[in-house]
Amino acid sequence: MTTEATARIAVTGLAVMGSNLARNLARHGHRVAVHNRSSSRTKLLIEQHGHEGDFVAAETMEDLVASLQKPRQIIIMVKAGGPTDAVIDELTPLLDEGDMVIDGGNAHYADTRRREAALRDLGLHFVGAGISGGEEGALNGPSIMPGGSKESYVHLGPVLESIAAVVDGTPCCVHVGPDGAGHFVKMVHNGIEYADMQLIAEAYDLLLRAGGKTPAEIADVFREWNEGDLESYLIEITADVLSHVDADSGKSLVEVIADEAEQKGTGRWTVQEALELGVPVTGIAEAVFARSLSGRVDQRKAVRDAFGASEVAKTVTDGLVDDVRQALYASKVVAYAQGFDQMRAASKEYGWDLDLGAMATIWRGGCIIRARFLDRIREAYDGSPELASLLVDDYFREAVQNAEAAWRRVVVGAVQAGVPVPGFVSALAYYDGLRSERLPAALIQGLRDFFGAHTYRRTDREGSFHTLWSGDRSQVEA
Numbered sequence: 001m002t003t004e005a006t007a008r009i010a011v012t013g014l015a016v017m018g019s020n021l022a023r024n025l026a027r028h029g030h031r032v033a034v035h036n037r038s039s040s041r042t043k044l045l046i047e048q049h050g051h052e053g054d055f056v057a058a059e060t061m062e063d064l065v066a067s068l069q070k071p072r073q074i075i076i077m078v079k080a081g082g083p084t085d086a087v088i089d090e091l092t093p094l095l096d097e098g099d100m101v102i103d104g105g106n107a108h109y110a111d112t113r114r115r116e117a118a119l120r121d122l123g124l125h126f127v128g129a130g131i132s133g134g135e136e137g138a139l140n141g142p143s144i145m146p147g148g149s150k151e152s153y154v155h156l157g158p159v160l161e162s163i164a165a166v167v168d169g170t171p172c173c174v175h176v177g178p179d180g181a182g183h184f185v186k187m188v189h190n191g192i193e194y195a196d197m198q199l200i201a202e203a204y205d206l207l208l209r210a211g212g213k214t215p216a217e218i219a220d221v222f223r224e225w226n227e228g229d230l231e232s233y234l235i236e237i238t239a240d241v242l243s244h245v246d247a248d249s250g251k252s253l254v255e256v257i258a259d260e261a262e263q264k265g266t267g268r269w270t271v272q273e274a275l276e277l278g279v280p281v282t283g284i285a286e287a288v289f290a291r292s293l294s295g296r297v298d299q300r301k302a303v304r305d306a307f308g309a310s311e312v313a314k315t316v317t318d319g320l321v322d323d324v325r326q327a328l329y330a331s332k333v334v335a336y337a338q339g340f341d342q343m344r345a346a347s348k349e350y351g352w353d354l355d356l357g358a359m360a361t362i363w364r365g366g367c368i369i370r371a372r373f374l375d376r377i378r379e380a381y382d383g384s385p386e387l388a389s390l391l392v393d394d395y396f397r398e399a400v401q402n403a404e405a406a407w408r409r410v411v412v413g414a415v416q417a418g419v420p421v422p423g424f425v426s427a428l429a430y431y432d433g434l435r436s437e438r439l440p441a442a443l444i445q446g447l448r449d450f451f452g453a454h455t456y457r458r459t460d461r462e463g464s465f466h467t468l469w470s471g472d473r474s475q476v477e478a
């Protein structure tokens, strides 16, 4: 069978993300070729949604490639890791110089750098594109974070921008930077997503256990918060989840969901990479560890049995709800500040020249962390691309200063009441750490010098020094 090369773009991997992305492309007038390892998914897509646009169904990878106009553009939407390599290996021998392979999965950016280099050697473009928004976003407009060469974006940009979410007339898609930059930015997006959800969960827990409110009442609180500075997709869906009643038990669904948070890995990657870069992303780290702690069911039971379950003292005050709102906002600013710091550090390390204002711009719509205050973050970085920290931008400095007293009350109250709030506590400690005139790191340096002659620097003169701790304790220049 001869296949006509008429399709504009292809998608291989037609589970929830791939099939919805293909439908989005077709709905925007692109002739889209579709393929899946097991052809049942391809058939199902055409049966159920073939009428939505111009699809070309391909049974084999050879048919898929043959159906495409040149230079070919093929989006891979399969499980990250080995499956992506398997698809690339099957695909590349069929391609010609200048063709573009786009990986839209949640790949590790180091894998993307490796794949980009390998395909570049073959004369092909490899574009690691972070795509956020879940299945709904993939269908109706995701946030898209494509990396790879500038040249590939000339071809791909128009089609990707046509299917991305749009905020104030601007598509939530921009060329992020070379090789793995797109997947790195998507990884940090997910890290911030972890921190944001952890903070929301802590706010809920405080209002539930210390505030004595029901999930339905807390849903109303979140609905109200969504009218103000906290307005965001995650706050909006928190209200939806908290107000949902389980049909079987008649209870709030959140009361019958097992309290063990799972994770696929992007939050953990964010923390691992932050450790390599030396960037303190404490909020994201606490969020990852809080999920790990929740999953240690046997250990939780053993400690509960040994000590008795923690008895939470009710600390209902008139001001609790508003204090928690302010603590949530300030902690959230810290989480974003840390994520943006990490992107800046990676940009320097890998020479990506990331435009942080543009990253905030494309996260304003389509993605899971879309939020009103991303507009403020965009303004902050557009105005001062070299901002030392989001915290020092005028708007955020004032917001955090205004929230500080409430933030401290919430942390103190939670600690006294026995409600674990690692996200709130670590955000406040980060803020206090950055603001301290002197940190006890000086003592750490002294100890390192004592046991290992690791040397220290002084505040009053240049150079490195060592104290002869086991001798006469005089100081020598190192």
Ligand SMILES: NC(=O)C1=CN([C@@H]2O[C@H](COP(=O)(O)OP(=O)(O)OC[C@H]3O[C@@H](n4cnc5c(N)ncnc54)[C@H](OP(=O)(O)O)[C@@H]3O)[C@@H](O)[C@H]2O)C=CC1
Pocket (backbone or CB within 6 Å): 013, 014, 015, 016, 017, 018, 036, 037, 038, 041, 077, 078, 079, 080, 082, 083, 084, 086, 087, 104, 105, 106, 107, 131, 132, 133, 134, 135
């Ligand atoms: N789900 C979400 O909300 C989001 C997902 N992502 C990312 O998008 C990608 C797709 O996600 P999702 O749609 O959830 O699908 P899954 O991650 O569940 O992957 C299923 C798809 O991968 C294919 N696949 C698995 N192994 C292989 C292989 N060895 N060779 C070829 N194809 C293979 C499957 O084909 P088959 O049908 O033949 O088994 C199927 O099409 C993932 O990388 C995910 O991390 C990104 C953002 C959000």
Ligand SMILES: O=C(CO)[C@H](O)[C@H](O)COP(=O)(O)O
Pocket (backbone or CB within 6 Å): 106, 131, 132, 133, 134, 190, 193, 262, 263, 264, 265, 266, 267, 368
């Ligand atoms: O990429 C996403 C959204 O942007 C996914 O929803 C994310 O992978 C979910 O991660 P986890 O399962 O680890 O909570």
